[in-house]
Amino acid sequence: MNFENVINFIFIFYLVIAVTVKPCYVREEASPALAFEKDAFQLTVEDVYDISYVIGRDLLKISSTGEEVSDLQFRIVRVLEMFETLVNKYNLSLEELKMERDNLKSELDRIIKESSTGQGTQTAGPNQLVVDLKDPNRPRFTMQELKEVLQERNQLKAQLMVAQEELQLYKSGILPQAEPAMVEVDLEPPPSADHIPATTDEVKEEKTAISKLFSFRRKRE
Amino acid sequence: MAKKTYDLLFKLLLIGDSGVGKTCVLFRFSDDAFNTTFISTIGIDFKIKTVELQGKKIKLQIWDTAGQERFHTITTSYYRGAMGIMLVYDITNAKSFENISKWLRNIDEHANEDVERMLLGNKCDMEDKRVVPKAKGEQIAREHGIRFFETSAKANINIEKAFLTLAEDILRKTPVKEPNSENVDISSGGGVTGWKSKCCS
Numbered sequence: 001m002n003f004e005n006v007i008n009f010i011f012i013f014y015l016v017i018a019v020t021v022k023p024c025y026v027r028e029e030a031s032p033a034l035a036f037e038k039d040a041f042q043l044t045v046e047d048v049y050d051i052s053y054v055i056g057r058d059l060l061k062i063s064s065t066g067e068e069v070s071d072l073q074f075r076i077v078r079v080l081e082m083f084e085t086l087v088n089k090y091n092l093s094l095e096e097l098k099m100e101r102d103n104l105k106s107e108l109d110r111i112i113k114e115s116s117t118g119q120g121t122q123t124a125g126p127n128q129l130v131v132d133l134k135d136p137n138r139p140r141f142t143m144q145e146l147k148e149v150l151q152e153r154n155q156l157k158a159q160l161m162v163a164q165e166e167l168q169l170y171k172s173g174i175l176p177q178a179e180p181a182m183v184e185v186d187l188e189p190p191p192s193a194d195h196i197p198a199t200t201d202e203v204k205e206e207k208t209a210i211s212k213l214f215s216f217r218r219k220r221e
Numbered sequence: 222m223a224k225k226t227y228d229l230l231f232k233l234l235l236i237g238d239s240g241v242g243k244t245c246v247l248f249r250f251s252d253d254a255f256n257t258t259f260i261s262t263i264g265i266d267f268k269i270k271t272v273e274l275q276g277k278k279i280k281l282q283i284w285d286t287a288g289q290e291r292f293h294t295i296t297t298s299y300y301r302g303a304m305g306i307m308l309v310y311d312i313t314n315a316k317s318f319e320n321i322s323k324w325l326r327n328i329d330e331h332a333n334e335d336v337e338r339m340l341l342g343n344k345c346d347m348e349d350k351r352v353v354p355k356a357k358g359e360q361i362a363r364e365h366g367i368r369f370f371e372t373s374a375k376a377n378i379n380i381e382k383a384f385l386t387l388a389e390d391i392l393r394k395t396p397v398k399e400p401n402s403e404n405v406d407i408s409s410g411g412g413v414t415g416w417k418s419k420c421c422s
Contacts, residue, residue: 147295150264161269165226 044091048084055080227271227280231391232302233384234332236324237309238317239288242343245374246309247285250384255375262287264295272385274392281388300331305387309341312358312371313350318342321361337390338367341383346376 032050055076062069131138235243244262249255251268266285271278286296308324310317328338342358355371362369372379
């Protein structure tokens with residue numbers, strides 16, 4: 001068959017070229033024609049040279065049969081040159097991007113490591129405070145909230161003092177006991193700062209409003 | 222409402238750097254006690270002590286402020302109502318003395334113009350650690366025309382004297398509300414007491 005002859009010819013031609021002109025292919029034990037099967041994004045400049053080589057070989061074959069292909073030859077060479085440039089550029093850009101990615105990765109790792117070991121104080125600005133969200137004692141309330149709580153605390157403290165004073169006066173009999181209910185209150189010891197809840201026995205004995213209040217307080221405590 | 226158990230109510234204010242002993246000074250005066258553990262005051266607190274001056278029962282409501290800068294906005298809002306302000310520094314802490322001018326500026330900015338001021342150099346029991354000479358305290362007080370005492374809450378030195386003197390100074394400026402025969406005696410007595418306290422300070 002003529003076809004078989006052609007295949008044999010190509011094979012022999014390839015072997016001759018590979019051994020004499022491009023010994024590297026023998027070393028790699030790969031056919032330059034494999035470059036055609038590769039994914040476009042996997043192509044290297046070497047693959048482009050392989051493709052050029054195969055196309056050049058085929059062109060040689062055609063011209064040897066007597067056909068006029070020189071115009072086509074020049075165009076193909078031009079396309080292959082463009083192809084070479086594009087693949088080269090693509091691979092260089094890819095390499096650059098990979099390097100940049102690796103640099104950023106190591107930079108990120110370094111920052112994460114630093115912030116976990118050094119409590120991240122270096123990442124805060126001059127007028128900023130780093131708050132550890134896991135810290136149960138972290139600041140959580142605003143100055144306004146604290147102000148309101150303190151105001152209320154101080155108001156209650158003042159009211160307690162007034163109440164204590166009045167109670168002391170009633171107890172000592174300086175002030176008249178206007179209502180009968182007040183007599184019952186008098187039965188309770190005056191609540192001083194360190195003696196607020198009455199003892200259990202006292203509360204049981206006196207069924208007054210105050211004693212009920214105190215027993216209620218004890219239940220809640 | 223019960224009858225008033227006092228004749229006059231004076232509102233006093235304690236200011237000064239954190240840790241100079243404002244709370245201890247007040248605790249010594251109100252409860253005659255002293256505690257060595259340092260608990261920083263949160264924002265603002267107060268204590269009440271009723272004293273008798275020139276036959277008048279005077280209820281002193283004494284506001285104790287946090288010295289820490291972070292409570293500044295809370296504490297300065299209490300300057301306005303104060304009739305007397307005690308500025309406390311620590312004789313063993315130079316920085317607290319240097320900050321006196323800052324505290325005086327705060328008074329100028331936030332307190333009433335006619336507020337009675339007083340300077341206290343606290344911790345005078347710690348002579349071995351003293352870094353502010355008494356003369357320096359006296360000098361700065363003289364420059365600003367205010368009274369000065371060196372005090373010790375721990376050793377109970379000049380604490381009551383300081384509070385009573387400040388109360389007397391305020392009492393002397395307090396206009397008599399109900400004119401009656403007694404008031405003549407009281408005001409004249411106040412004058413004498415005021416002169417005495419000035420003489421002693």
